[in-house]
Amino acid sequence: MTAALPVAAPRPSRRARTTTLVATAALPLLLSLGGPLAAPHRVDTPVTAPFAAPGDGALLGGDQLGRDVLSRVLHGGTPLILGALLVAVVTTVAAVLTGCLAVLRPALGRAVERCADVAILLPPLLGIMLIALAWPGGGRWAVLAAAVILGVPYAVRVVAAAAAPLATAGYVEAALARGESTPYIALREILPNLRATVLTLFGLRFVEAVYVISMAGFLQIGPQPPASDWSLMVRENAPGILLSPWAVLAPSLAIALLAITVNLVTLSLAPDTTAKTVTRS
Incomplete structure (x- = not known):
């Protein structure tokens, strides 16, 4: 008798993985957008001692003024x-329109490229x-x-690089021969x-915007106390991290x-670029 070979468990499908990731991402989004409704205390009302440890009055402890950390996080x-x-949204739309038009108009493309090169060299923090x-x-x-201005040049370069091979495709040349306008060719x-590129770019711009806004809040350039902002909470409660670590760790x-x-x-929602593409006639 021959021993039965073990059967490998089937790998989850792309749709199943996407559904799992979407459900995972929905949790922090729902907690963030619906958090004020679930907060146990007022955001600006002290409920415990400054930098108090987690207890009955404050599940995650208190901040530097004794306010509930959980309520402020929510x-x-x-x-x-x-x-x-x-x-x-603004960065992606501006980059898509500018990048698609730039590959169809060489003069505009060169000007956009030079401006983008100069803007990219500017350090983000200084900008x-x-x-x-x-x-x-x-x-x-x-x-x-500032986040939009600093993000558009990089995004334009990404869109233009992805759209450049398409500008010489047969269906684009056919549209040019028909006398179609430049905006029509760019949009239609x-x-x-460019669906995969645009969707991936949108995600990257969102993450970059989170980074820029958080960094500005930590430097107190944007929101000011007593606003309940995650990055501002990190800045305000950093001196008491040993007394109330959740005041810094939670945000x-x-x-x-x-x-x-x-x-x-x-990334999971982006179309699979390795799949066989269908050439338009």
């Missing part, structure tokens, strides 16, 4: 997510400080504007073939979990 995600989403400090009134909108002929883990899960979901 309140602090909404501004970050909405701001990062706005930055990602944030220059834009935020020069913005009238500063604040959160200044940080969002080139853009539909830090929330930022990391948000960025990682959104990035993984975006």
Whole structure:
């Protein structure tokens, strides 16, 4: 008798993996957007001693003013997510339109390339400080504007590099021969073939926006106390991390979990570029 060979367990399908990642990413998003409704205490009301250990009055302890860390974490995600989403949408749309038009108009493409090269050389931290400090009134909108301005040049280069091979495709040349306008060719002929690039770029821009907004909040360039902001919580409670570690760890883990899960979901939703492509006639 021959021993039966062990049968390998079937690998989960791409759809199953995507569903799992989406469900995982939905948890921090729901907690962030719906957190204020579930917060046990008011965000600005002291409920315990400063830097108190976790107890009955505060599940994750108190911050530097004795406010409930859990309540402030539940309140602090909404501004970050909405701001990062706005930055990602504006940056991706601007990059897609500019990149697609640039590959169809060589003169415009060269100008965009030179401007992008110069902008990319600007250190992100210096760029944030220059834009935020020069913005009238500063604040959160200044940080969002800085994130868009710093993110568009890199995104344009990515879109232009992906769209360049498509500009010489047969269906694009046929559209040019028919006398179609440049915006029509960019939006109807080139853009539909950049779905994977655009979706991946959107995820990367969202994660980058989370990084930029969090860094600005940590430097107190954007939101100011007593706002409940994750990055601002890290900055404010850093001196008492040994007394109340969750006051720093909880917002830090929330930022990391948000960025990682959104990035993984975006990559899983992108079309499989290794699949056989269908050539348009």
